[in-house]
Amino acid sequence: MSAAPKQDQYDVVVIGAGPAGLAATAMTAEAGLSTLLLDENAGPGGQVWRAINSTPVKTEALLGVDYWSGAEIARAARDSGAEIIHRATVWSLDRDLEIGVSVGGGSAFIKAKRVIIATGAQERPFPIPGWTLPGVMTAGAAQTMLKSSGLVPDCPTVLAGQGPLLWLLAAQILRLGGRIDRVLDTTPRANYIAALPHAFAFLTSLYFSKGLAMMREVRAKVRVTSGVTELAAEGDGTLSAISYATASGKRERLPAELLLLHQGVVPNVNLAMAAGIEHRWNERQLCWTPVLDAFGNSSVAGIAIAGDGAGIGGAQAAVVRGRRAAGDAIKALRPQAKIVDLSAELARAERGRAFLDVLFQPARQFRIPQGDTIVCRCEEITAKDVLDSVAIGATGPNQLKAYRRTGMGPCQGRLCGLTVTELMAEARGKSPQEIGYYRLRAPVKPIMLSELASLPKSEESIKAVVRG
Known part of the structure; x- marks a missing residue:
């Protein structure tokens, strides 16, 4: 097993090296707690700050200032003294705070006194006719390629869906010289009215001016069709066209070789659910969110959830949530420690979120x-x-x-x-x-039998793998 954890027990294990995980790791390690950060990617950043240390896109304006803000937090985590392991697949977490992790072809179990799950968000499913055709991708996948390798489309390309990421990706593709033929906006018109009660908070939030500028930037270069109510990908073996209809009755068929779909993000709940953490259906965000206290503590003692895995709030809110969860872990393990109250900072970071949740709630036919x-x-x-x-x-x-x-x-x-x-x-x-939802059990991520075979053959480890 390559780069295996150096110890079999830690004060704090953080799972996920996105904004919340990096912030939590830096804080607990700097407080003197033995801290292990596990992440399945090649480097830190999660999706928001993906490839922050290795992206070939070096010009700050191309990816935006929000992206580059992650460099300082990633550096703080690296310099904190925490043990950080990348390309690590966490496939098990139980109520006893035992974690199953695979690295470099082998697996091991490690114990923690506190666990902070910071697995972030994933894109919401967008099941339209033809969405499994080659040539149809999610916006998140396209953004991964852009950040990691500097790759942008150069073929007939359509972006379809709604939400901040769709507009951000469009702006980034255009800045890097990529091709976008059309943006098909599926935001329901009724949502604009429903979101009005939350408008003041949004207008006075961090989101408003940035979002407005980004949409203007895209609209100045690409034709945008709003009010899309029907959408389908077409092709014989591969994508060749996109058909759509709007609320006004307009129908059109666009030739395309690449369709990028996006209708928001939702918490990545699989690991938390497999650990037995209570979740409830969130009517506003239309997804499952964990039941947590103000510091991110879950229904399972010793496990906290921070960042978008606790409910979608964005990168800035994720950083604060990560620090709050870390502060609570420090207080639990070092009762004499003094922790700064971050409530006001979190409220500022989350201001305007309710407006976005309502405005970009996907239409029924696209869910x-x-x-x-x-x-x-x-x-x-x-x-x-x-x-x-x-x-x-x-x-x-x-x-x-x-x-x-x-x-x-x-x-x-x-x-x-x-x-x-x-x-x-x-x-x-x-x-x-x-x-309800699927009953999830370990392993929550695909692992090879050879990785399981590498585990110590103790009775305890066998029970951990086959537990019900």
Whole structure:
């Protein structure tokens, strides 16, 4: 096992090296706590600050000042004295704060006195007809290529969806000389009215001026079609066209070789759910969020969740949440320590978030597909397959596994879980909370049998792998 953890027990283990994880790591390590940071990427930054130490895009204006703000926090974590391991897959976490991690082809179990989960967000599923065609990608995947390798589209390209990331990606692609033929905005017009009660907070927030400038920058260079209510990717074996319709009745078919989809981000909950942490359906953000106290502490003693994994709040809020969780861990392990109250700073960072949550709440037809549209990409299960299973007795996502194997592929439900919950809830006339989510167990990420075989053959480790 290459670059294995140096110890088998730490005061604090932080999982995820995005904004929250880096901030938490620096704080606990600087306080003198033995700290281990585990991250599955090649370097620090998470998605927001991806490749912050290695991106070939060196001109600050191209990626924006918000991106480069991550360099200082990444440097603080590096210099804090914490042990940091990249390319580490965390595949297990239990109530005893034992963590299963694989690095370099081998696995090990480590113990912690406190765990801070900072696994961040993932893109919300966008199940439209043809979304599995080669040539269709998520905006997040395109942004990963842009930040990591400086790659931008040079073929007929369409961006479709809604939310801040869609506009940010469009601006970054254009700044780097990439090609965008059209932006198809799926923001429902009714959302603008629904968001009005939250407008003042947004207008006086950090988001407003930046967001407005970015949208103006894109609109000055690319044609934007608003009010899109229908969307489909077409092609025989690969993407060749995109068809859409708008609320005004306009229909058009655009030739395209690349379609970038995005309709917001949601918390990455798989590891937290597998650890038995209580989650509830968030009606505003339309996703599962963990039940936490003010410092991010979960329903499992010793485990806190920070950053967007605790509920979408953005990078600045994630940094503050990471520091609050770290401060609480320090206070628990070093009762004499003095911790600064960050409540006011968090309130400033989160100001305006409610407006964005309501404005960019995806339309029903882009969350709950129909007919032959694929829901579960891993097992190629369609919306009709799911509804047929409900008709013959499947009551929730876990029963659906037995009927159709949904959520049992390599992604472990990440790309279909929300869709399955909402689809089954609507079919059964129940709330998503009543329908529930997949029952998740270790390993929550794909690992090789050889990695499991490398574990010490103690009775305790065997029970950890096969626990129910």
